[in-house]
Amino acid sequence: ASAIPHAHHMRGHVLRRVGRMGEALDAFKQADALGSQYLKAERIAPEYDWHYRHNLDLLGTAHQYLGQMRAAEAVLRRAFNMPATTRTNEELNRREWPAFLLAGGRAQDALAASSSLSKHPLPLVRALADIIASRSLSALKRNEEAAQAGNRALRQMRSAGPSGGVLVPDFQLAQGEHLMRSGQTDAARSMFRDTAAKLRAQAGP
Numbered sequence: 001a002s003a004i005p006h007a008h009h010m011r012g013h014v015l016r017r018v019g020r021m022g023e024a025l026d027a028f029k030q031a032d033a034l035g036s037q038y039l040k041a042e043r044i045a046p047e048y049d050w051h052y053r054h055n056l057d058l059l060g061t062a063h064q065y066l067g068q069m070r071a072a073e074a075v076l077r078r079a080f081n082m083p084a085t086t087r088t089n090e091e092l093n094r095r096e097w098p099a100f101l102l103a104g105g106r107a108q109d110a111l112a113a114s115s116s117l118s119k120h121p122l123p124l125v126r127a128l129a130d131i132i133a134s135r136s137l138s139a140l141k142r143n144e145e146a147a148q149a150g151n152r153a154l155r156q157m158r159s160a161g162p163s164g165g166v167l168v169p170d171f172q173l174a175q176g177e178h179l180m181r182s183g184q185t186d187a188a189r190s191m192f193r194d195t196a197a198k199l200r201a202q203a204g205p
Contacts (some may be wrong), residue, residue: 111132
């Protein structure tokens with residue numbers, strides 16, 4: 001199905017999983033080109049096609065994995081700036097942009113991104129915003145504010161019931177970074193390993 005964006009995208013998923021990231025990147029690029037052409041021809045706003053931004057997320061992180069940071073930044077910023085929807089799983093993928101910023105030492109920019117997410121209509125996305133804010137504030141050595149943001153996130157996760165569990169790895173990552181920066185390296189190491197195990201156990205990319 002050479003004209004269907006999702007066909008190329010799913011091939012990219014498989015290539016990425018088996019470690020052929022350069023080929024995966026090409027597949028995501030093809031999906032993006034075809035998707036963009038389709039949306040333009042049909043006059044459809046990109047936010048109405050859930051697959052379009054999902055492909056951008058994988059395209060951007062594939063660039064990042066390969067060390068192509070300028071290309072990754074352009075794609076992930078583009079995905080993050082798309083209008084919000086009410087699809088929780090899709091919206092939680094907005095974490096990719098602030099995570100990219102934090103990985104590059106741009107904590108102030110990540111904090112600004114979290115502020116944008118804090119106005120999101122979905123409660124779990126607002127909880128994610130607080131987790132990102134906590135990580136950003138911790139990186140900026142604003143420890144008391146970081147703790148407050150983390151506590152807000154935890155309250156929102158608990159109020160969401162079982163669905164709040166989807167953010168546990170994100171929350172643990174923030175906690176691990178706090179432990180590391182406060183010199184509690186053994187506890188941080190244990191937290192990071194547990195977080196990595198949870199992430200690797202998840203389905204998807």
